[in-house]
Amino acid sequence: MSLQTLRVLEAFLDNPLEQLSGSDVHQRCHIASGTLYPILLRLEGAGWLVSRWELIDPATAGRPRRRLYRLTSSGLKRASEVFASFNRGVLA
Amino acid sequence: MSHTTDTLSGLLVRRAARIAPSSLSARLEEEWLADLHERTSASSRLAFALGCFWASAAIGREHRLTVPVASAAQGDAVTLVQSPRFLSSRAVTFGLVLSVHVAVFYGLMLGHTRLVKPADTAPLQPRMIDLPQPKVLPPRPGIDMHVIPDLRPPRIIDPPPDTKVPANTVVSTPVLDYPSAPPTERLPPREVVHLQGGTGPGFPHPDEYYPDVARRQEEQGATVLQVCVDAGGRLTRDPVSTQSSGSARLDAAAIKLAKAGSGHYRPSTDDGRPVNSCYPLRIRFQLRN
Numbered sequence: 001m002s003l004q005t006l007r008v009l010e011a012f013l014d015n016p017l018e019q020l021s022g023s024d025v026h027q028r029c030h031i032a033s034g035t036l037y038p039i040l041l042r043l044e045g046a047g048w049l050v051s052r053w054e055l056i057d058p059a060t061a062g063r064p065r066r067r068l069y070r071l072t073s074s075g076l077k078r079a080s081e082v083f084a085s086f087n088r089g090v091l092a
Numbered sequence: 093m094s095h096t097t098d099t100l101s102g103l104l105v106r107r108a109a110r111i112a113p114s115s116l117s118a119r120l121e122e123e124w125l126a127d128l129h130e131r132t133s134a135s136s137r138l139a140f141a142l143g144c145f146w147a148s149a150a151i152g153r154e155h156r157l158t159v160p161v162a163s164a165a166q167g168d169a170v171t172l173v174q175s176p177r178f179l180s181s182r183a184v185t186f187g188l189v190l191s192v193h194v195a196v197f198y199g200l201m202l203g204h205t206r207l208v209k210p211a212d213t214a215p216l217q218p219r220m221i222d223l224p225q226p227k228v229l230p231p232r233p234g235i236d237m238h239v240i241p242d243l244r245p246p247r248i249i250d251p252p253p254d255t256k257v258p259a260n261t262v263v264s265t266p267v268l269d270y271p272s273a274p275p276t277e278r279l280p281p282r283e284v285v286h287l288q289g290g291t292g293p294g295f296p297h298p299d300e301y302y303p304d305v306a307r308r309q310e311e312q313g314a315t316v317l318q319v320c321v322d323a324g325g326r327l328t329r330d331p332v333s334t335q336s337s338g339s340a341r342l343d344a345a346a347i348k349l350a351k352a353g354s355g356h357y358r359p360s361t362d363d364g365r366p367v368n369s370c371y372p373l374r375i376r377f378q379l380r381n
Contacts, residue, residue: 022123023130032139033127034146037120041151054126066130067123 001082004031008039009079012049012071019068021054040069048075097134104141112148113155120148284362288371289321292358298377301349303341307379313337314376315346319357323366327354334372346375 007029012020014028026036043049050072054065071079105128109121124144131137303311316335320328331350333343350373360369 021127021130023127026127032146033124033143034150035143037124037144037147038150038154041116042154063129064122064126066126067119 002039004029004035005039005043006082007031008036008043009048009082012069013076013079013083016071016076019052019070021066021068023066025069043075044069047072048078097138101128101134101137101141104138105144108141108144108148111145112151116151116155120144120151285364287361287364289325289358289360289369290371290373291353292325292356294356295353296349296356298346298349298375299380301345301352302377303345306339306341306345306377310379311339311342312378313339313342314374315343317346317350317373317375318370319350319373320368320370321357321359322368323359325355325357325359327351327357328368331373337377342377345377349375 008025008031011025011028012018020028022033022036022040025031025040026033031039040049040051044051048071049069051067051069054068056065058064102125105124106121109117109124112120124140128137128140131140314335315333315337317331318334319331322328327350331347333347336343337346359366360371361367
């Protein structure tokens with residue numbers, strides 16, 4: 001697992017119930033778009049993340065709807081295990 | 093300027109989304125345009141749009157390599173896998189680059205061969221070239237033109253040794269082929285007026301160096317020394333006795349006196365100019381009443 005993927009997961013683990021767009025993740029972990037979106041799609045394909053469209057009317061809101069991602073339950077469990085293994089390694 | 097950048101960024105994002113796999117193209121375009129709208133600055137939007145190209149290429153590459161995760165038998169609506177193309181974009185790019193290289197190389201070789209001229213196989217023919225005659229300028233008025241005489245030594249032409257001279261002819265010895273230079277008057281050598289040196293002011297008196305033993309025994313006499321003096325009146329080497337007085341004590345005292353007088357000699361002169369020289373010096377020891 002790459003460092004950038006860990007940083008993306010860390011952004012979601014700060015508040016596992018929060019739904020983040022690609023722009024939100026960029027603001028939190030400062031990963032360029034060329035790297036960020038392949039990671040998001042990869043995690044979504046692996047079942048760690050799930051995505052949906054934002055429930056707004058673009059005409060009313062005056063902006064396009066965003067694609068929102070959030071951790072799945074299995075994604076939360078596996079991401080927690082990954083970071084826990086890192087913590088064990090550091091403490092050991 | 094900002095509006096132009098925004099328009100360009102939007103176009104780039106749409107273009108990048110079209111490069112992505114067709115099943116994801118519409119989704120990515122809408123998602124990226126929404127995220128592009130979130131960016132605050134024009135430069136950030138432009139960087140985001142350019143990054144979308146990289147993202148689209150990466151997504152497409154991973155999409156082609158993905159193993160089918162949803163089988164058609166299970167009735168999944170979306171198939172994420174596309175069949176690999178016979179010619180990938182990388183192969184097409186490689187082929188284009190290779191063809192450009194071949195074309196450039198062929199063009200260079202063709203141009204090079206046309207630039208080379210065939211060798212001239214015709215035999216070389218000598219051709220006489222008329223050299224321009226040196227231009228002789230007329231003498232300018234007011235300037236005297238002096239003829240510089242030839243000062244080279246005269247060349248003597250001797251008859252060949254095997255030439256048989258008839259008996260009734262008179263052979264005149266050396267023949268000059270050009271007039272010699274006018275004889276120069278030889279000046280007589282100029283005589284240098286040499287004035288021999290001697291003792292100068294401050295030179296010690298012999299009485300100061302008269303040995304007491306010689307006084308008691310009433311020894312008298314003159315010693316002749318050879319002294320060498322520089323232009324400053326100083327001895328350049330130790331004086332040497334050339335004629336004894338008959339008393340070894342007086343001879344030794346004379347040498348001692350001559351050494352003590354160094355710096356007080358009067359140097360010899362050539363035309364009044366002090367020079368280094370060696371000359372005899374006579375020192376007489378004489379008892380006084």
